[in-house]
Amino acid sequence: MKNEKSISIFLIDTHALFRKGLKAILADYPNFEIIGDTSSYLQAESILQENPVDMILIDTDFYTIKNNEFFENILKKNLTKKVVALTLAKSRLEFLNAIKSGIHGFILKDEEIEFLIECIKKIYAGRFIVSESMVEKLVELLIQKSEFPINLLISNRELEVLNLIQNGYSNNQIGKHLFLSENTIKTHIKHIYKKMSVSNRKEAIEKGILWGILK
Amino acid sequence: MDREKTIVLIASANSIFRNGILKILSKRKDFQNLIIEQASDIKEVLKKYSKNKPRVLVIDYDDKNIKKKLFLNSFLQDQHNAQLLLVSLEQSGNVVFYDRQVLSTDEAHHWLQIPWNENKSFLNSE
Numbered sequence: 001m002k003n004e005k006s007i008s009i010f011l012i013d014t015h016a017l018f019r020k021g022l023k024a025i026l027a028d029y030p031n032f033e034i035i036g037d038t039s040s041y042l043q044a045e046s047i048l049q050e051n052p053v054d055m056i057l058i059d060t061d062f063y064t065i066k067n068n069e070f071f072e073n074i075l076k077k078n079l080t081k082k083v084v085a086l087t088l089a090k091s092r093l094e095f096l097n098a099i100k101s102g103i104h105g106f107i108l109k110d111e112e113i114e115f116l117i118e119c120i121k122k123i124y125a126g127r128f129i130v131s132e133s134m135v136e137k138l139v140e141l142l143i144q145k146s147e148f149p150i151n152l153l154i155s156n157r158e159l160e161v162l163n164l165i166q167n168g169y170s171n172n173q174i175g176k177h178l179f180l181s182e183n184t185i186k187t188h189i190k191h192i193y194k195k196m197s198v199s200n201r202k203e204a205i206e207k208g209i210l211w212g213i214l215k
Numbered sequence: 216m217d218r219e220k221t222i223v224l225i226a227s228a229n230s231i232f233r234n235g236i237l238k239i240l241s242k243r244k245d246f247q248n249l250i251i252e253q254a255s256d257i258k259e260v261l262k263k264y265s266k267n268k269p270r271v272l273v274i275d276y277d278d279k280n281i282k283k284k285l286f287l288n289s290f291l292q293d294q295h296n297a298q299l300l301l302v303s304l305e306q307s308g309n310v311v312f313y314d315r316q317v318l319s320t321d322e323a324h325h326w327l328q329i330p331w332n333e334n335k336s337f338l339n340s341e
Contacts, residue, residue: 021235
């Protein structure tokens with residue numbers, strides 16, 4: 001007896017063994033219809049244009065996801081109703097980037113399969129689900145967001161530097177880009193770290209995104 | 216006809232990965248001749264490896280629970296035919312595959328004399 005509507009799913013993961021294995025597991029569940037799988041965003045987009053799905057399970061480089069318009073594109077074009085990160089990524093920055101990109105769930109790959117199945121059903125039904133071990137990070141992020149200093153004064157130049165840091169530029173590259181010496185860039189970065197109460201680039205990007213001064 | 220079963224050991228703390236490999240294997244034509252063992256930590260891996268002498272091993276070697284060095288030490292000390300697929304869930308690039316075949320000294324002597332590019336067929340012939 002099949003009362004529930006089947007959920008059409010597409011898998012995107014560069015790890016072929018994990019992807020094919022998961023595909024085989026999910027295909028055995030009566031309420032799931034696996035439309036396809038790929039390691040490439042471009043190929044995914046082209047397949048999804050022909051066959052929109054209910055849900056995409058995706059693993060990607062969540063450090064650089066802001067540079068990838070894939071999520072926005074597929075959601076805006078209605079190629080899928082839900083996007084769920086299924087990943088090994090456990091850092092706060094990766095988590096934050098994924099959340100900011102508009103996903104509907106963040107599930108770690110080391111969960112049990114039964115948990116993943118339940119998550120797929122709940123997310124499809126409209127819930128937002130995060131793996132339990134990520135909840136603490138979510139709380140930390142919320143606390144940090146509430147600590148946002150209103151009187152923070154990051155200059156336009158410092159914001160430019162921060163943006164370039166986010167785009168992966170080295171101090172030398174930032175200097176060349178802004179026609180400034182490397183030492184001047186180092187001074188800007190020192191001021192940025194002090195104002196943001198951070199000690200490295202990763203933390204600065206994380207807080208910048210959290211505070212809304214970075215995309 | 217009672218064929219000898221092939222023991223396969225899948226080792227990873229990641230349940231989805233282990234069960235995924237199992238599903239992939241279950242689609243093989245010779246699946247009924249396979250005995251699939253699973254292990255989620257190094258203790259279980261070493262126990263099942265030494266006790267059951269699996270012919271095929273799929274190891275998630277970056278898994279902290281598996282402890283690659285401990286396993287490889289045990290693998291090197293042991294001597295039985297074994298095919299080992301070293302997979303890292305953290306890296307989606309290449310996997311490493313070892314096909315260890317145990318030879319008698321006579322066979323080893325023969326192996327040293329035949330052209331290297333023919334060794335594979337020599338080793339595969341039974």
